[in-house]
Amino acid sequence: MIQTLNGRIPDASPEQVFPVFAQLAEALEIACVEEEGSFSMKLAGGELRLSPARDALALSLSAESERRLYLLQQMVLNRLDALDPAPKAEWERVDAGALPPNLSIALVESSTLISPNFRRLRLRFPDVARYAEDGLHFRLVISALPPDQAEGGSVREWPRIGENGRTRWPEGDLALHRPVYTIREIDAAAGWMDVDVFLHEGGRVSAWTERVASGDRIGLMGPTTRGAIAAGWVGFWGDETALPAIARHCAALHPGTRGVIRISLGDMADRQDFARPEGMELVWTPRRERGLLEDLQATALPADDRFVFFAAGGEEADAARTWLRGGQGFDKTESNVTGYWR
Structure with missing residues (x-):
């Protein structure tokens, strides 16, 4: 309606x-x-x-x-x-004091180290179904305090709708951290969603996962929609930060899809198995400067019925977008190029 x-x-x-x-x-x-x-x-x-x-x-x-x-x-x-x-x-109307309708309140069920540099969180919350329909990214809402002061990251005060219709965010010691993450797997019927966190030095969420405990209460905002990739040939290029998104996209591809998947890792022990069509060739490569861009440029791309997903560092993504749109004639419906970090 x-x-x-x-x-x-x-x-x-x-x-x-x-x-x-x-x-x-x-x-x-x-x-x-x-x-x-x-x-x-x-x-x-x-x-x-x-x-x-x-x-x-x-x-x-x-x-x-x-x-x-x-x-x-x-x-x-x-x-x-x-x-x-x-x-x-x-x-004409403002629901002042109410929770924003794009906010979900979730409980952390478990936190599991699945590889040397990835930790998987299982979250449970009542409105999982709206994330399952076509969800890809969302915002994780946790305490902005340092992890040793944040009581596991549990949120003590939620954002509310202000008199002017805007989201009013808590401040000071109640302030919230809202990074973007990707849905890894989801089961709406069972009421859970899995999120994979890439662990890296200096990362606020990485540090938070070291202290998070079952029962901690956090927030989720979103999701953004995934959008169907319906091309006959699909190519994925990404580093560790893009691995959850690539896995989620691959699980939704038509079984007859052909193409390539190139994932660059700093630690080859972080390789994961994930569902994908038989015609998708998966290659893991050790990280090297501009390696994904060079690999993309060395790949024979079809002239039509094609789609390229490229996600890595901002500078490399910018160069990939310029190359695809300028030199290769890709339009906005044939590619998704994103800088996941700078």
Whole structure:
């Protein structure tokens, strides 16, 4: 069922507000429509409309769920903040004091070292099903205190919706850390989700996993959707940080998919077995500077019916994106290139 939320931006003009949303549409490579003083765009399972009203701009948001509607509302508020002075939005309703609808509260069931540099967390929470449908990434919400002060990472105060419709985050000793992680495996019927954490020196979550205990209460926010990869030939390139995402994508591929999987590791003992079509060739390689990019460039890529997933360090990912889009003619539907770290 489609959910809607209406609002207004007092004393704002189309000339002032429309450009910031048009810039967002351009950055996301999605279409927007501006005509007769009105503006509209569709994104993330929802739609935004702006139109002139008496002494204001009228806002109309619609989405397929309360969670997506709330995320669309937060996007609007963040875009308005880019203006100087930032106009204030007024909403027909605000659930002040409520938990954000994109927040799930989970209990840590177990923490298991599955290889020298990976630890697997099993989390249990009531609304696992919405993460299972097409989920890929989410935000892990734990205490921002140093691990030796954070009581295992259990959250003591949750974010709430403020009077202005924005998410109000705890501060000071109650502040929260919100890194992005990937769903490794999930069983909605059984009510659990597994998350693999790559352990590295200086990592806040790595340190947290050393102290986390069964029963610790943490938060999850998301998920972002995975999106189906339906090409006949698929290539994956990634380092340790991309391993959970590659495994999750491979499990969803059509059994007849052909292609290659190249994963670079600092420690070859971190190799994992994961489900994949028989036609996908898997190769593990020791890490070397720009090794994934060089491997990608040395691979014979099909001219069509193709898809490339590349995820590693930011600089290497930027170079891969430029090479695919510029020299190889890949469009936005044929590749997903992401810098997982800088």
